[in-house]
Amino acid sequence: MRLIEVLSNIELDGAIASIDVARVEIDSRECAPGTLFFGLPGTQADGASYAQAAVANGAVCVVATHTVDGLSVPVIVVRAEDIFRECTLAASAIVGEAQRDVSLVGITGTNAKTSVATLVSELAQAIGWNGASIGTLTNARTTPAAPELLRTIKQMTSHFASTTRSVLALEVSSHALDQQRIEGLHFQIAAFTNLSHDHLDYHRDMESYFKAKALLFRSTMADEAMVWTDDPYGERLAESLEIPVERVSRGDASGICLSLNSTEFLWRGNRVHTPLIGSYNVDNLLMALAIMRMLGADEKDLANAASTLLPVPGRFQVLQNRGISAVVDYAHTPAGLRRLLLDIHEINPQGRLVTVFGCGGDRDHAKRSTMGQVATELSDAVVITSDNPRFEDPNAIIDEVVKDLSTQSNWQRQVDRREAIKTAVGMLEEGDVLVVAGKGHEKTQTVGSEEFEFDDYTVVRELMKRI
Numbered sequence: 001m002r003l004i005e006v007l008s009n010i011e012l013d014g015a016i017a018s019i020d021v022a023r024v025e026i027d028s029r030e031c032a033p034g035t036l037f038f039g040l041p042g043t044q045a046d047g048a049s050y051a052q053a054a055v056a057n058g059a060v061c062v063v064a065t066h067t068v069d070g071l072s073v074p075v076i077v078v079r080a081e082d083i084f085r086e087c088t089l090a091a092s093a094i095v096g097e098a099q100r101d102v103s104l105v106g107i108t109g110t111n112a113k114t115s116v117a118t119l120v121s122e123l124a125q126a127i128g129w130n131g132a133s134i135g136t137l138t139n140a141r142t143t144p145a146a147p148e149l150l151r152t153i154k155q156m157t158s159h160f161a162s163t164t165r166s167v168l169a170l171e172v173s174s175h176a177l178d179q180q181r182i183e184g185l186h187f188q189i190a191a192f193t194n195l196s197h198d199h200l201d202y203h204r205d206m207e208s209y210f211k212a213k214a215l216l217f218r219s220t221m222a223d224e225a226m227v228w229t230d231d232p233y234g235e236r237l238a239e240s241l242e243i244p245v246e247r248v249s250r251g252d253a254s255g256i257c258l259s260l261n262s263t264e265f266l267w268r269g270n271r272v273h274t275p276l277i278g279s280y281n282v283d284n285l286l287m288a289l290a291i292m293r294m295l296g297a298d299e300k301d302l303a304n305a306a307s308t309l310l311p312v313p314g315r316f317q318v319l320q321n322r323g324i325s326a327v328v329d330y331a332h333t334p335a336g337l338r339r340l341l342l343d344i345h346e347i348n349p350q351g352r353l354v355t356v357f358g359c360g361g362d363r364d365h366a367k368r369s370t371m372g373q374v375a376t377e378l379s380d381a382v383v384i385t386s387d388n389p390r391f392e393d394p395n396a397i398i399d400e401v402v403k404d405l406s407t408q409s410n411w412q413r414q415v416d417r418r419e420a421i422k423t424a425v426g427m428l429e430e431g432d433v434l435v436v437a438g439k440g441h442e443k444t445q446t447v448g449s450e451e452f453e454f455d456d457y458t459v460v461r462e463l464m465k466r467i
Helices: 047-056 080-095 113-126 146-157 174-178 206-217 232-240 279-294 299-308 334-347 368-378 394-402 417-427 456-464
Strands: 023-025 035-038 059-064 075-077 103-108 130-134 166-171 187-192 222-228 245-248 253-258 263-267 270-274 317-321 324-329 353-357 381-384 411-413 433-437 444-447 450-453
Touching (some): 023 080, 023 146, 035 047, 035 080, 080 146, 113 130, 113 166, 113 279, 113 299, 187 206, 187 232, 206 232, 222 279, 245 279, 253 334, 263 279, 270 279, 279 299, 279 334, 324 334, 324 456, 334 353, 334 368, 334 433, 353 417, 381 394, 381 417, 394 411, 417 433, 417 456
Parallel strands (some): 023 035, 035 059, 059 075, 187 222, 222 245, 324 433, 353 381, 353 433, 381 411
Antiparallel strands (some): 263 270, 444 450
């Protein structure tokens, strides 16, 4: 395509306008001949500083928020407040209509985005529809940057049978909304799960965080809304919306029976029996069932399909051996960790609860001490360890986690995550439950600029076999 067709909102002179463009990228390492490179401003680095590398890899034009000297290709300067939107529109022009004949569902919230998106996809497939999801389990970012996101949508939907109803569930992060990564997409349903303390290093305060999430629910973005209203922010959102909204809550389920092996409840007159575990998975499944029902699926078919669902990777995954249970979960916020630990107390009220967790580096510092308080309040024993320390000293991170804890004897620190899990396993007796929280599905641990293989589930399984 000619550049004038890709950047249709920007006035270009004749010579630049006729440049041929084959792809759009924001990562200089992914550039190839014919690439339009967007040097996006970031919180830690300016993408324009990689323009020279982008050109060396084949970029034929650069878009940035300021001039870049020394390049052999044109540089188009746009306002900082416009560059993310222009990147999305440019990527959309190249990829084409990515969501044609697909019901697009956008799911936002602090916790449960991955679970609900995955469950929507799996329910769709179980009843014979085309179904897929995009988010934490499929891409490096929860919501990929526009070029990657649109290519992923196109790639996933290209395999859908043309004669079958199609659903694509997309996790939508507050960063993506704030940075206009999904500009140009339109959702049949926008869903809200909950809101609690997270990402305040980016959003500054809860009000700004809430307003970023609410951007998904504009009429220009979505036709209808599905909102979890047991959450106070959800109720506030539902009351404020101009698009049609359906409320979902725990009250939609009755006769709930929980165990460490399965869950049962009654939904809209249908008995639901599922291998998903924990009361928070009741909430997640209620959201997914309601979304699919709103899309036109039969309620009885959905209830039956719930029995085929598999646990979402790293979300309340249970391992058991010799009367001892372990749970691997992605809980990495104070609210998420509290909910997880309370769920386990509800399911297993007699046994002891031992928790291993840490906090990620180069992320929201304010939640660290709160997570330490939650873990020690709700656990019989806690081992505080490393998560993904990134460029922070892991010991300094742990210092922040424990700074408001008393010298009570139910917690200890062990920087090495494998040793921390090993220590916790050594405490277990029959009837106890171990929780390893924070990394969930992740297969690596990030220390500085390096990534090392590390899978909580694999490590726990290995150590549990030795009991």
